[in-house]
Amino acid sequence: MKNAKKRYLLCLLFILLVMIPSCRKSTEDVLNTREVFNQLTNELFLKEVKSDSISLNYTLANPENYGIHEYTPTLGNYGIDSTIEGLASSENYLERLKEIDYDVLTSEQKLTYDILEYLFIQDNSLDNMLLYPESLSPTLGIQSQLPVLLAEYKFYDKEDIDDYIELLYCTYDYFKEIINYEQAKSKDGLFMSDYIADEIIEQCNAFTKKKDNNLLISVFNEKISTFSGLTKEEIKTYKTQNKKAVLENVIPAYNLLASSLTKLKGTGVNDGGLCNFPKGKSYYEYLVKAQTGSSKTIAELIELLDNTMNNNINEIQKIASSNPDAINKMLQVTYDLQDPNEILDYLKEAIKEDYPPLSDVNYTVKYVDDSLEEYLSPAFYLTPALDDYKENSIYINQSPKYDMSSIFTTLAHEGYPGHLYQCVYFNQQSPDPIRSILNFGGYSEGWATYVELESYYLAGFEKDVAALLEKNNAAILALYARVDIGVNYEGWTFDDTSSYLKEQLNLTDKETIRNFYYAVIEDPANYLKYTIGYLEFLELRDKAQTALKDDFKLKDFHEFILNTGPAPFEIISKRLDIYMDGKS
Structure with missing residues (x-):
């Protein structure tokens, strides 16, 4: 019996030994699989950057180096048909992704695979809510962003100038597509409220009020006058062509948008948050996940935000109790540096102890045109081309409604060690090009918020004062996200919001409350990418500290x-586990 058993085991061992080589992939097979994956990501990258000329111009300074030699200037397509086409494309790419042997990919390829799979699955969850996305809003809408994007359009050679002028002629047709989409929303009972429409109409009118000295004319004239290699006659011709395009196409496009929204006013049936629409809650859940990159449920986020507020308030009370003077100093805090360039130079040096080194890059501080001040953010960073990331631009909005006394922390958010630093650092790692165009607001804005709050400790304040500033702003961020x-999810009315803010902040000014209430309706989940992103980074840091100890x-x-680099937080967390295993 023993011998029979032994012969059986030997036979089984022989079979396994024979099978093992056949299960292993040869080196050639492994390399081929990795190349197939690279081809897929490259195909996807080219498809995305060629979909509209602004994306192409902002992503690549030298598209010919990526095999792009001929392309037609376009602003892309907008509407239900293009959304359906995009969803079908995502489903197709997901199927192709699943055919690739994940196990033989490199570590970096696996990371890219995980991110793409996450995005494709997320895209497919939108298929029954095609009319819920909104491209128009007073601050983040395409109509408010487009003038700055066009003003910053890079002229690397003469062909870029020609393409740009041709692109301007696409504006009217593109806005017509947006209007058609808004009309479809209106028929389905999903159109915006009148007060949001009024803000966008007012914004369009402010932009078109300037004609001969419009932003897109004055900025172009300045850029073209200093462009190397043009004759005086060519400069004159280009200026004439650009002015004609702006006056005959761009401004009429904004006028058309304003008049069309005026006609649609009154068809909006919801003056409150997203949840008041039939599928509003489901869309908000989708939007929160897309904006934050967090896998937490809404209930978990509410608990996280409530705990964040309570914990930070408790910490503030502890500091105030042990150091009463710190509160007065916090309330009267001033920053020694006020000049933006001096602040950025200072921050570049101050971050070296706790942040990895970054090669020197150029940055230019610019100011928002006065025709756009009312509607744009206090400051913003424009990401550079991935093959020309040494040239960077930070815009500052000098609108009187923004407090420029705290420009120090704003520039920490937008510059060092915020957006500029993070974006350039990642590009310097030469990632797969597809990674550079995937947008994860929770990561990018979460990081910028995380370092903004850390910058209080770089400003030269006493430790307790810096801690109070950090804790106070963390609590406020959590409160904004909670509202x-x-x-948008629980259906708070204006009165509900007023009661909550009075209870939490003793805030009773109706105008301030109304502005805040409308802001979260205009851009739902926008606050969450800052706050939840920031809190996710804190959780990752706490996780690493707990595991690694000393x-x-x-x-x-x-x-x-x-x-x-930019990714959903559940993927970053899994990578952190691997990273910590290597440390232990």
Whole structure:
């Protein structure tokens, strides 16, 4: 019996030994699989950057180096048909992705695979809510962003100038597509409220009020006058062509948008948050996940935000109790540096202890045109081309409604170690090009918010004062995000919001409350990408500190986050586990 059993085991061992080589992929097969994956990501990258000329111009300074030699200037397509086509494309790419042997990919390829799979699955969850996305809003809408995007359009050679002028002639037709989409929303009972429409109409009118000295004329004239290699006659011709395009196509497009929205006014049936629409809650859940990159449920986010507010308020009370003078100093805090360039130069040096090194790059601080001040953010960073990331632009909005006394932390958010630093650092790692165009607001805005609050400790304040500023702003951020969820998911009315803000902040000014209430309706989930992104980074840092104990180094953690790059937080967390295993 024993011999029979032994012969059986030997036979089984022989079979396994024969099978093992046949199960292993040869080196050639492994390399082929990796190449197939690279081909897929490259195909996807080219498809995305060629879909509209602004994306192409902002992404690549030298498209010919990526095999792009001929393309037609376009602003892309907008509407239900293009959305359906995009969803079908995502489903197709997901199927192709699943055919690839994940196990033989490199570590970086696996990361890209995980991110793409996450995005394709997320896209497919939108298929029954095609009329819920909104491209128009007073601050983040295409009509408010487009003038700045066009003003910053890069002229690398004469062909770019020709393409740009041709692109301007696409504006009218593109806006017509947006209007058709808004009309479809109106018929389905999903059109915006009158007060949002009024703000956008007013914004369009402000932009078109300037004609001969319109932003897109004055900026173009300045750029073209200093463009190397043009004759005086060519400069004159280009200026004439651009002015004609702006006056005959761009401004009429904005006038058309304003008049069309005016006609649609009164068809909006919802003056409150998203949840008041039939599928509003489901769409808000989709939007929160897309905006934040967090896998937490809405209930979990509410608990996280409530705990964040309470914990930070408790910390503030502890500091105030042990150091009463710190509160007065916080309330009267001033920053020694006020000049934007001096602040950025200072921050570049101040971050070296806790953040990995970054090669020198150029940055230009610019100011928002006065015709756009009322509607744009206090400041913003425009991402550079991935093959020309040494040239960077930060815009500052000098509108009187924004407090420029705290420009120090704003520039930490937009510049060093915020958006500019994070974006350039990632590009310097030479990632797969597809990674550079995938947008994860929770990562990018979460990182910028995380370092903005850390910048209080770089400003030269006493430790307790810096801590109070950090805790106070963290609590306020959590409160903003909580109101966003309250209005858009739980159906808070203006009175509900007023009661909540009075209870939490003792805020009773109706105009301030109304502006805030409308802001979360105009751009639902926008506050969450800042706050939840920030809190997710804190959770990752706490996780690393708990696991690594004395081996934890803040600079190493920051380097891990920056090397990983923009991604959903559940994927970053899994990568962190692998990273910590290597440390232990």
